[in-house]
Amino acid sequence: xxxxxxxxxxxxxxxxxxxxxxxxxxxxxxxxxxxxxxxxxxxxxxxxxxxxxxxxxxxxxxxxxxxxxxxxxxxxxxxxxxxxxxxxxxxxxxxxxxxxxxxxxxxxxxxxxxxxxxxxxxxxxxxxxxxxxxxxxxxxxxxxxxxxxxxxxxxxxxxxxx
Numbered sequence: 001x002x003x004x005x006x007x008x009x010x011x012x013x014x015x016x017x018x019x020x021x022x023x024x025x026x027x028x029x030x031x032x033x034x035x036x037x038x039x040x041x042x043x044x045x046x047x048x049x050x051x052x053x054x055x056x057x058x059x060x061x062x063x064x065x066x067x068x069x070x071x072x073x074x075x076x077x078x079x080x081x082x083x084x085x086x087x088x089x090x091x092x093x094x095x096x097x098x099x100x101x102x103x104x105x106x107x108x109x110x111x112x113x114x115x116x117x118x119x120x121x122x123x124x125x126x127x128x129x130x131x132x133x134x135x136x137x138x139x140x141x142x143x144x145x146x147x148x149x150x151x152x153x154x155x156x157x158x159x160x161x162x
Contacts, residue, residue, distance in 0.1 A: 003089065007082055010097030011097045011098070011101035014097075014135070015104050018102070022119070029045035033045050040122060047113075048118055048131075049064065067107075071103050074099075078103070098138045098141060101135070103139065105133070106139075116133065118130070119133055
């Protein structure tokens, strides 16, 4: 399978996993419900109409279309980057696949309902990290990997190298 095929396969797998887990949470937990699993981890059912850390969540509704447009632009950028990869850049291809899967997972939520379903809550006593989901996890891990690869490979993206 080609690098592009592997990246797109990973994106598809992450998209399916993200949407399946969100559907399970929506069916199993009432909105606002919380199920403590450990002293530092809980499942919750939350909706975020904004972006990371609820950025712009309180806006009047225009943010839905703004974030969808950003996701579309980002998707096009990732697809362009995938086309520019050389055969030896498997790690970068998989990183782009994770970026794509995460972006599409949250974009699909926004397109369908106007809000992203979040359900993973990490906390310690009264200190809480914002709830997140599979798509957020894929995006965060991929951004960290992309930064590491960018730093390791001399600070150029594949498009800059061509």
